[in-house]
Amino acid sequence: MIKTNTQRVIFYFLFLAISNYAYSSAIHSLPMLPDGGKMIGKVVEAPGNTPVSFATIAVMLSADSSVIDGVTADENGVFSFSNVKSGKYILRITNMGYDTRYVNNVNIAPESNMTDLGLITMYAAAQKLNEVVIVGEKSMIVDDIDKKMITIGKDLLASSNNVSDLLEKLPAVSLDENGNPQVRGKGNVVVLIDGKPSTLYGSDLPTILQSFPAELIDRIDVMTTPSAKYEGEGASGVIDIITKKVKIRGTNGGGRLSYGNRGNHNVSGYINHRTGKIGLNSSVSGQSNNTFWKRMLSRDNFLGEETSHLNQMGRGSNKNKNLFGRVGLNYELNEKNSVELGVNYSLNQNNNLSSIANETSLSSGIITEQFVRNVKSEGDGNNISMNLDYRKKFKKKDHLLAFTANYSLGGSDGNSLYDQLSDAETLEQHQQNFRNNNNNSLFLNSDYTWPLAKKSTLEMGVRSRISQSENTNAFYNIDNEGSNPVFDPNVSNIFGYKNFIYTGYMTFSQKTDDWGLRAGLRLTDAEQTVNQISSDRSFSVHFLTLVPSLAVTRKIDDASQVKINYSRRVQRPEASWLNPFTDISDPRNIQTGNPELRPEFVHKAEMGYSKYEETGGWGPSLFMDYSNNAITRLRTVDEEGVSLTKYDNVGREMSYGFETDFSQKFGELIKVNASGRVYRSEVVSEMAQIDNRTWSYSGNLNAFLTLPMDFRASAYVNYEGPRAIAQGTREGVFVANMGIRKDLLEKKATLSFNIQDVFLSRSYKSQLSTATYAQISSWQQTNRRVNLTFQYRFGKISANGNDA
Known part of the structure; x- marks a missing residue:
């Protein structure tokens, strides 16, 4: 199957843009x-x-x-x-x-x-095509034609242990309750690591981001209207996490030790060495991450002869341990050719406990059922990723060929024990669920950069991604004595999934003293095979999609420019969205996948102005996202009061509004970076009888204060306002963090003290309302995180100017 599909790949053209490559190569072996x-x-x-x-x-x-x-x-x-x-x-x-x-x-x-x-x-550089530079206090933002490039400096590193901590401090980026990134308040974001899919590092994105040490990151690119060069997936945008590279001969490294309350600890270290033509880099990190939470759900069910009411109150904990390691070897064959080999390994363990009290009553006040459901789950997973990167510079100036191959192999195992206790014998249940998941993927990538003239460049590339997985969920019913398990085929499932994606793209860039243009086209051939092995039923779906992009900039003066961007995006259904397995961990709120999902196509447009000077600046823009077949989660409730949630294509989803980033220095003591937006969100579907429209506002602020005796204080606040979702509204979420740090040992070390979620305000609430039910629910983390971190650096700093 793989061989047959691979034959579809006809041309391999590829892009690689590495600034400062020639300078780095010259300095390596001297x-x-x-x-x-x-x-x-x-x-x-x-x-x-x-x-x-x-x-x-x-x-x-x-x-x-x-x-x-x-x-x-x-x-x-x-x-x-x-x-x-x-x-x-x-x-x-x-x-x-x-x-x-x-x-x-x-x-x-x-x-x-x-x-x-x-x-x-x-002297500050005259503005180039599509580049406006904000020289912030240690961290730096470059507003490129199709993305914002945020260089990670000491200010962000001192208050961040991992990539997850870094992301929520960036313009337009936030995290949902599960730790998944959002752009402009919406999920479905493609996350890349060094231009490669993050799925090559494991299947659980929040775990990957929490395992990746912050000090390994050079910069993070945020793309709200990505060009055709980037993945066509990701209805909300693309985030590319760029790691640091070894650039100067010698040895450098560092370590970080963070001690936190409630068992939240982190330790990491890295070392880089380069001699002659060979460069080595390695890192390791370990983390214990404990979250304690509470949840509430209140639902009125209008079906049946009399309105019924379900009330749920629950508490629980999620305790995770992660280990991440990477080793890389770079060898310069000569000044025109280089090759790099790398291995990444991750291991994670989790133990989760929850207890949820359920009570159902009628409008007359009669209680019809009461029970408490206790769940104990444990699991572990691992993933290994191996990559080969080859770079070739041709005799012709600036011609560049890059090839990347990456193979990833992983799996996970787990089991859950459900004890449902009640005074009514008919409501008592004892169940056990065994889970097993195996997956592998192959990623092939070739890019070619061809300077057509002094100020015009053609970039071409082809990518192939082949992935497959098999997920087993086996449920057993157990008697009251905890013995004689009986297999339950009604809620058990073996699900196989294969995904074949072949992509070719081409982008053209042209610049003059005042104008810049970047136009691109991406063609993707995708095939998904869904195999319900336990029921001996399978089918395949095939998609051929065309993704165009266009960006135009006009320079006004040395400090300002205007630009207009357009991009078409496609969100193909993920494996978990298609899997028809029914999750009954909460028997009053069950979930399942939908194998009949179709791709979502999103049109994204943006028009902006930016002006940045020595003391600060701002970059306002107008944006619009539109989809006519949006993928979203829908909930239905039957007469028994049991809700079923699954993904579906609902209809029209649109958001539009005003957004800006802001940077200002007040004297020599205070620096403020902020971003915010006011926008309208709409979800409309005549078939599903949905018509939700909401105005909202969101924003974040990072403030840095210089104190006596070389102390530095920082504060971070973020608010994600309410927005329209299918069948209701997601309420606003507020979070505040603060910290203080001091450099030690001639600035080779840093001691920092940080508090996350100072006011315990990170509460996720939603209100749903249909003709058949009305529901209010919330989930909130109940432990404020406090940590003391010591970081030490030694040896030479990388030539790109980023200290670790």
Whole structure:
């Protein structure tokens, strides 16, 4: 089957865009400076001599301009070199958002123990096509033509243990109650890691994000209207998590130890080494994550002769342990060719407890049933991912070919014990569920970058993704003595799933002094095979989709631009949405998949303006998302008061509104980064009798305050306003975090104290209303998280200017 489908792949063209690649390659295998004196200096920005944090300084020989060493300036722009032998040198200073600065005729005298170069002035770069740069306090945002690129600096690292913590601090990004990312308040987001699907690291995205250490991240790209170069999936957008790479010869690394209340602890470490043409990188992290929660549900059922009322009150805990490790080897065959091998391994264990009290009564006040359902679940899973990356630069300038192959293999096992206790013998139940899941996937990717002219580029690529899984759920009924388990075929299921996706894309970019254009087209051939093995029934669905994209920018002056973007997206049904297995863990609220789901197509448009200057700026935009066959969850309730929830294509879903990000520095002590939006959300379906329309507002704010004695304080608040969902409204969610940190040991170490969910306000509530029922429900985490973190760094900092 795989071979037959693979033959559909006709052309392989691919994209790779790695800035600073030539500079990194040149610096990798050069000799150390010989013994000598010390050279120091400070990098500042004209005209106000503001320090340029984390600029990269390279030392080159005057004779042949060869690079012999490099360092990164600290947050105050100060840098130093040790053991500089007498002679003549050239300094090259680079930093994102600034013109490259060369300092010629740097003479080191034989008798000099220390040479002070004083202030070295840099100038903000004239705005390039589709790039507006905000130089924030340590972290940095670049507003590209089709995405926002957020460089992760010390401010975000000090208050974040993992990628999940980082994501909720980014513009337009939030997390739902399960830890899944949302963009502009909506799910269905594609998450990539170094351009590859995050599913290659495991099937549970929240666990992957919580396992990935924050200090391994270079930057995060957020795309609300992605170009055709990126995955066509993801109705809400794409998030690409870019990890750090080894760029300077030598050894560097670090470690982080975080101790938290209620058993929430984290430990991680990494080390990078490069010598000659070989670079090694490795990291490991372990985490215990404990969540305590409560939930409530109140539902009136209008079916039947008399209105009935269901009331549920429950508490529980989710205790998870995760282990994540990665090893990578990079080898430069020559200056034109390089290859990289990598292995990632993850292991997770979970233990969950819940107790939910159920009471059903009639409108007359008569209680018809009462029972308590206790659930104890445990499980474990593991995943291994192996990748091969090959890069080739051609003799023609800037021509680049990249090939990636990745194979992932994983599985999980678990079991749950259900004890339903009641004074009524007919309501007592004892059940056990055994689960087993196995999955594997193959990802092949080829990209080619072809500069057609000085200011125009053609990017072409082909991707193949082949994945399959088999999920077994076996339910057994147990007598009151806890013995004689009897298999229940009515709620048991063996589900097989295969997914074959073949994609080709092409994007064209053209820029002038004032205008920029990027147009793209993506063609995807997808086939999904659903196999209900236990009932010997299977079927396949085939989709051929075309995803166009267009982005145009117009430069107004050196600090501002306007742009307009359009992209068509497709959300194909996920395996869990298709799986017809009936989840009866809550017998009054059961769930099942829908194997008849069809893809959702979303049109996304955005028009924006941005203006950023030295002290701050803003980037307002108008946006609209429209889908005529939206995939959403629908709930129906029968006369017995039992609800059934499953995914379905409901009809029209639209959101439109105004959004902006904001950055401002108040003196030398306070820095504020914020984003917010006001928007309208609508869900309409005549067939399902749905017509929900709601105005809402959302936003987040990050504030950083400089205190005496080199202490730094930070505060983060986020509010996701109410929005329309199928059959009702999701209420607003507010969360506030705060922290304080101090650099130690000549800024090689950081000690930080953080509190998450300060007011225990992260409560997820929804209201549903139809002709047959009305429901109010809520879920809330009940443990405030407090942690003390110590982080230590050693060795050289990577040449891209990001300290770990």
